Amino acid sequence: MQPKNITINNRLESRDDLQKLVNELLNAVSPFFKKDASRVDLANFTAHYGQQIANMETFSRLLWGVTPLLAGGSEPEQFSFYIQAIKNGTNPEHADYWGEVAPFDQRIVEMAAYGLMLAIAHKPLLAHFNEQEKQHLWQWLRQSENQDIPDNNWHFFPILVQVGFHRCGMPNNTDALETHFAAMEQYYLGDGWYSDGPGRPRDYYISMGFHFYGLIYAKLMADVDPERCNKLRERAALFAADFIHFFADDGAAIPFGRSLTYRFAQGAFWSAAAFAGLEVFEPGVVKGIVLRHLRWWLQQPLFDRDGVLSVGYSYPNLVMAEDYNAPGSPYWGLKTVLVLALGQDDAFWQAQELPLPPGDAHHSIPHAAQILVHQPNHLWMLTSGQLELNNFVNTEAKYCKFAYSTRYGFTIERGRYGLNHAAPDSMLLLSEKDDYWRGRRDCQNVTTADGMIYSRWLPWNDVTIDTWLLPLGDWQVRVHSLKTERELDCAEGGFSLPNRPLPEAQMAKACCQLTSVTDTSAIYCLSPQPRNGDQVLTPPNSNLLFAERAAVPLLKGELSKGTHLLISAVWAGDSAVFDANTRPQAMVSEGVVRLVMGKLETQIMLNKLP
Template sequence: MQPENITLNNPLKSRNDLQNLANEVLNAVSPFFKKDASRIDLANFTAHYGQEIANMETFSRLLWGVTPLLAGGGEPEHFSFYIQAIKNGTNPDHADYWGEVAPYDQRIVEMAAYGLLLAVAHQPVLAHFNEQEKHNLWQWLKQSENQDIPDNNWHFFPILVQVGFHHCGMPNNAQALENHFAAMESYYLGDGWYSDGPGRPRDYYISMGFHFYGLIYSRLMADVDPQRCKKLRQRAKLFAADFIHFFADDGAAIPFGRSLTYRFAQAAFWSAAAFAGPEVYEPGVVKGIVLRHLRWWLQQPLFDRDGVLSVGYSYPNLIMAEDYNAPGSPYWGLKTMLVLALSEQDAFWQAEEMPLPVRESPHSIPHASQILVHQKHHLWMLTSGQLELNNFVNTEAKYCKFAYSTRYGFTIERGRYGLNHAAPDSMLLLSEKDNYWRGRRECQQVSTADGMIFSRWLPWHDVSIDTWLLPLGDWQVRVHHLKTARELDCAEGGFSLPNRPIPQTQMVQGSCLLTTPTDTSAIYCLSPKSRSAQLVLTPPNSNLLFAERAAVPLLQGELNIGTHLLISATWAGDCDDFEAQSCPQAIISEGVVRLVMGNQSKLLILEKHP
């Protein structure tokens, strides 16, 4: 059922179209506004920080849509409610005061929205505040300056607060700003890439966190901090040359990593690039990325019946939610509305929407240990395993699969017992003959070179696996050199397809091929010891892109104690484009594997790893 209060057929071609969407998304929440309150309660579930803070988060994240409207000369329909809620929430004498923050407090995250509000829309907002109310707001936000926070992208939240103070004339703390920038400098990896803290993943937080806030800073603080602003813009330009590969021609972005419920925040970087103007690409190219992305999202069932954004990815799905995903969390996607702060006369809005430029394929990103492949109607990514130190829900599924896809998404675990629950797509899973499965998680060694990704991982202390991932044309090839001191079962999966319509299945020794009227997903065993074919159906709501049960083509085998070589090739895409005869071949000699497809070849020396 589609919500009546969100215009899903909005063409999203013009500034007015996007302004209408922003207002509709905000107005869908307005029935939950309560008089004299500073929080919004949307649903009967919560996050680890509890319901009161979750409700404060819901209100605060709406400001990522409200602020661009105000900065662009507009005004949200319920402007007076937002003004009064901010006054109440920052007034220590009010019953609905947001309170004093503690170390690692979620409220510090939300303060960034108020920093941007004060920076670009202080005039229409503070015109409604008396001096005491302004002081209350300043005093409440000031708590972020020196509070203990996670050592990651959170450092930008106090920075944006200081930017807001600077622009609205409130006292600011230059040393706090310097301290937070200094902490983040150690995360910089080069070529525009950060990690999300020491030894942390390289995921969408690099785009919608570091660069999004960095670009905002580079525009708003250019007059007082020109050298840093120049550096932030240069890094963003370098990053853009890689990040453009994460977006398909239809606007979809590759689902990968945590916090996917923020949805169209995947394109927030491009809105910040348009806002800050580092000229990463022509305005029409950036405009096309933003608007196609939003149009793609409007085709997904991401709203509840009342038009409220759900928690989930392409559909409501609490199974994939993080511990910190509360009912209002998805409204961080409104960060992509930042382009509404630009006037109609800005180059972004004046430009004709342009398609994506021609991009090389495959495209390697060594700092992120990723390789992007632009197949016809299918964008996919090979990746190493990245360890998320916080061990958020389904970390292995979100970070450690071999491949992720705009077209086929990925499945999440529903349990470790039984292959159907263990999310076998794009994974090599192992069990000790007991049907409890484990796959790649922490990697002892990772490198990306010569168009390949190498990782060494130990699913048990006495089981070592060297894995090479490489694209050959539109095929994905995996080589696993495995040494085990245990008797094991193994299962390796290709990309998953929706099980509706039910795919036709061809299973012979060493290959499994699934075909629907539009799609094909196949996996072939290329190693000397053939594995048997199997079809696995996952539970409903396990794939992030479709709610139906997912059909996964598998290769399954047994491994005795010793050394083994497992090689597979997978393919997925338009069924009309599939050619089984184009499958790569593996030529194996003493310690050497040569992979050949047509006139392409790659040589691997098994005992010589990076």
Template sequence: MDNPLRTRDDLQDAVRALCEPLTHSPGGARVKVGTTAAHFDPEAAELEGFARPLWGLAPLAAGGGEYADWPVYLDGLTSGSDPGHAEYWGEARDHDQRLVEMAAIGFALALAPERFWAPLRPAAQERLAAWLGQINHRTPADNNWHFFRVLVNLGLENVGAPHDPEGTEKALDRLEEFYLADGWYSDGATEQRDYYIPFAMHFYGLIYAGLRPGTPRAARFRERAEAFARDFATWFAADGAAVPYGRSLTYRFAQAAFWGALAFAGVEALPWGQVKGLLLRHLRWWRGRPIFQTDGTLSIGYGYACLNMAEAYNSPGSPYWAMKAFLPLALPEEHPFWQAEEEAMPEVPALHALPHARMVMMAGPHVTALCGGQWASWNPRHVAEKYAKFAYSSHFGFSVPTGSVGLRQAAADSMLALSDDGRHWRVREESESKIDGHVVHSRWSPMPGVEVETWLIPHAPWHLRVHRLTCDRTVHSAEGGFAADRNGAVVEAGAGSARAGVSGIVDLGGERAGEMIVVDPNTNLIVPRTGLPSLLGEHPPGEHWLACAVLADPDPAAFEAAWAQPPTAADLPPR
């Protein structure tokens, strides 16, 4: 995308450019982006392809932006909601994907009815309202999905169509039960504290606050977002990259949608120039990534097209949730967000504990999150890799396995992988963890008869790891640092250390051998071919103490300087 992404006009152009490759069905109601499947039916997937661009098109319309294909969307709203039309979107069931996509349409009616409602014929308006109204008689997933009912009813109310105020209040009441403290929510009754907090729970709450500014709920949503903003700023690096963590990472620049939602709701949690910078730098970081397919549509993946990292609910149209990042286009040019000069990153602490997320954030050339681990009870794909690694990086990303045999397939970066047969490796999944100052402590068991206690200790620019391993039989261990691009990288491995380019790991116990593992391609989220510096060991039955230091730095000169002076066992805290 040849777009500087610095002004309101630039972002308007970006929305149009992202939508231009999408091909609508003859009736306008379906968009088939690709040939892969999600767990839901193809009709819902093609509705997803139609609806998700509205997260960007509705703000474009509300802000007076031009778009040549407005009539196509009017045709689609007419055809898709007509039970007698071949492109009818279908009846919604409990927990149906259609409920998710209804929210984008309700949002469009709330934000820009002059584009998406007023031009429809009365019969089409009646059918669209009836189709959307199904959400008031269906059971959503018990998490951020309750906001979908809220958004649909806000849209229906805005256009004078039948809606359900009581159902809206009940949904909002349930969402209140997910609030924790300090600006943090849970996404339902789970341990997950991932991007669904900023780009779902806060994002929808701030839309509500912008549309209903005088209500007590709106005031609470604004106050919570202001509290959350300083914590969330620590997830972003100076180059605009955010720390990839958790599920749904194929939504890409939705990671920064929270910053635009602050502007929409009028919440100056940080100076407007800093808020603007956080959003625009993030968009520019994505501009440099090969995230588009040959036809110009967004691919499933993160830093490149990669189905291996996706969830079962990711259809080819799923990535267009990224359009949430364009919410500020609904604001006029005169808004202080647009008038502000873009500013550098806000000052963030070198170390910042996030107890609600079980993380300690390390600022620097890349942001590192030291993690105690979270557990998603419904097991999204690669759940351990997305929630339970020891560390996550804005520059180095993380890896997911390709198979179940061998370390090449396991791709166990930022993990201690354990095996009792030398072929099949187990890692931290579920854990009990806590934050003690800036030290992350966890207890976990990868298999019966094997117990591990882990401490993660910041030691900038390094971090230290200490493990107390107890096993009732001989086990093999492989502890990985950060996976790094191996194209042209310096590779070294020997007694007690290993490095791959600007990523390395050093044993502080003197018992393990260094090895650079060439992991399978398409395991890492950021680059497709990586090497994984690792420490390998073998441990007989009993108790063992393992310790290492891990370093990664995007700047080769800074890496070399730090690599030449590694921490020693003397830097470890007493047992």
């Protein structure tokens, strides 16, 4: 169903086109504004922080679109509502006051939007505030300075508030800046990469969080903090050289990790890079990434019928949502329209849109334990060793699979009983012959080197698996050396295909190939350990990219107590170019696995772990 109020065929080629889209996104929400209120109620579901704060979040996240409009010289149609809502929400005497914040309070997250507004749009905003109203706003925001918060990207929220205070002439707290920057320095990994807190993942929060806010700081605070600003720019430039590999030629980004309902926030880093004038790629390259990414998202059914962003990924899907995803949470995606704060004469808008620069087919990122593979019409990523310690819903599916794909997405778990519920794509799943399945979760050791990723994981305390993941050309090869003290069933899946139209399945000993008119997904057993080809259909709404049931090619087998070697080759992409005869071959002798595909060859020493 085509949404009302949103021009989904917007060509998004110019600044005016993007401005039109932002106004449509904001106007689609305006029917839910309530007179004399400071919150927006979009739906009858909520997050763990309750409906009142969720409604305040919805209003606040719209400001990520309002602020660039104001900074760029225009106003949203409902500007008077935004002004009054901010006055009401920060006035302790008003019935709809946003309240005093508590430790680990979601309202601290939302304060960052007000910090940016004060930093780059304070003139058009504060022109409508009297002195008492300004005092109320300052007093409410400064609660973020010393409040207890999670030890992760949240440290940037009070920092942005202080940037706003500095830029608009309100009293600011430099000690708070130092405290929060010092905390984040503890999890800088090098080469532009952070973890999202001590021992935490390296996911999209590094781009849409750390570097997005860091580049805003570098742009706006260079006059008072030049050394730190230069460091933030240098780190962002290093990160950009890796992060560009997360984007496909058509604008799609690899779905991976949590908070995927923020959708086009995946591209927010590039808007911040343009805003800060980060000279890492030509302006036309950055412009192309941002606009193609937004165009790709406009082709997805991500709106409801009223043009309001849904919770989900490419379509409305509460099943994949974390417990902090409220009805208005997706509007964090508006961070990507920061480029509207740049005038028409800026290099970003003046540049001719350019394609992605040429690069290597395989790109390794050791700090994130990832290898990106640029296959024609298919971008995919191998990964190991990431885990969200908070154990948000479907953590294993979002972080722990062997591979993630722009074209085939991934499936989330709908239950542990039955393979069809257990999200078997890009996973090796094991059961104690009872149809309850478990796969890789935490990794004891991870090493990324020599074009491959090694990990050790223990699905039970007496089952140890050493896994090597590597690309050979467009093929994905997995080597599992497994020691078990239990008898097990095993199932290993390739990439999932949409089940509409129903793919043709070719199943035999040691292989399963699924083929539709446009796509092929195949998995082959390369090891002496016998496994048979099979397929499974997942429930509807389990794949993040398509709502219909997903078909997953499988290799299934039985494992006795002892030591086993499982080797598989996986391929997915255009049916027209698939050739099973090009698949890698594996030769095993004296603890060495030799993998050969044409002129490509590599070896894995099973007894010499990284």
